[in-house]
Amino acid sequence: MALENLFKVVTTRFNGNSEKTDQKPVNSNNIPDNLLFKCPRCRNVVFEDEYKALNMVCPKCGYHGRISASERIELTVDKGSFIETNSNMLSKNPINFPDYDEKQQALRDKTGLSDAIITGEATIRGIPVVIGVMDSRYMMASMGSVVGEKVVRAFELATQKKKPIILFTASGGARMQEGILSLMQMAKTSGAAAKHSEAGQLYITVLTDPTTGGVTASFASLGDIIIAEPKALVGFAGRRVIEGTIKQRLPDDFQLAEFLLEKGFVDMIVERKKMRSVLSHVMRLHGYEKEVL
């Protein structure tokens, strides 16, 4: 029996927030579910090990899945070169939002993250760079005060040290739990991006699955070069919000990286395995060279 047929046909959509609506898969061969990966794009089922061996890329359709910030850093920068910045920054509960503190503590314990982004300095094929990586496991990588402040400080560090900056984005949008302060992070980060740009330095955005809402409507859309990973979901409004407005189902490829490329909002789509190479070449084309020790 083909692996794909291990499951009942799933009739729900494949995209974005599918977890809640998907039917529980029936596993007739008694393979534990946690050994299998069901691709949210092509709906095929593969062994988790195979998916992981490809660094979370679906072997059937090439969907580039979500990976943790630390895995991303390991895949992207030169071994041992990463020095984290502002690792102790924690958000407060500025509007006393119910259960926000408890929710964050639980996520900190579970993920080891302090908030939804890790920033730092590193080299990529010897070229010094400031890097920030968002992690969707932490409150869907929503942007509150900490994400905003760390992005701004990363831009400031890059401006001061005349370095390029690369931000790997993933986000559900602004963080509701911090109210209006979260919205203001959009202004703050965009302003810092402008200052880095005025200093003549290069900003590369890498849009990963999923990048939406206030992050799309601020720093994620402001890179000099905007790269996306294959089949990453990128948009302003959520699919369900739009479907609620238009009262019909959206096409499957709506808001995927390939759609954005076609519409003119992405410079290139780059596979994960080629990312280091592309990033380093693009940086060199902008005059950034290997650090001479």
Next chain:
Amino acid sequence: MNDKTAWERQCLIREKTRPTVNDYIPLIFDEFYELHGDRHYGDDAALMGGIARIDGIPVTVLAEVKGRDLNENKKTNFAMPHPEGYRKALRLAKQAEKFHRPVICFIDTPGAFCGIEAEERGQGEAIAKNIMEFMRLKTPVTSVVLGEAGSGGALALGVCDRLAMLENALYSVISPRGCASILWKDASREHEACEILKITAEDMVRLGVAEAIIEEPNGSAHYDVYKIAENIKEFLVKTLKENSSKNIDILLEERYSKFRKIGEFTE
């Protein structure tokens, strides 16, 4: 002193009789010429722009337009702009910069429109670009929230030197309805979400987002449109005088640092 709850204010600003920017413009400005189009795709009636004169000073006006009836709302899409609306705003803001005209923004939107075409034409990019460019626009920018200021669609006209809220106006990162659906899976609890989210004019001043609250006569703008227009005009004229006397580089530095310092965290 406004003792209404956020929910009471929310109900008030949703009333059809609440004045809109179309009521205010003739009362505040001596002249107003609407200018159309983003020069890329089209003209968005949800976000109106034009040149005007206030107290003798030429200014550029940008405004999200609530309709006063269903017909007007059909035309202005209930004040929910598409990307071409934001791009028109940016075009006119850059024009204002060229001719050294201050920019005045009136914010009154539930949010940027969420739809297929808005996505296809880059709603996120359009808002991001406005936010970044307004941050460094070399002319004074003053914004006034007339009714509701919904999320990124409001912020696209909200990066300014001074922000005033009408006393019953609300500014929120998410619609209270949306917040209630996420939090309790029950949109009908929006009145509770209204209070939790801290969205009133007083909250905005306390949180460093707004600098001024404009008094609504007898508790609401409905009751006396002439008086409320006068109050808005008084704020605008005073702010224009203060800002135009400042060196533009200092003004830009202050604008940047106003936003730069917003956020609460420990380290």
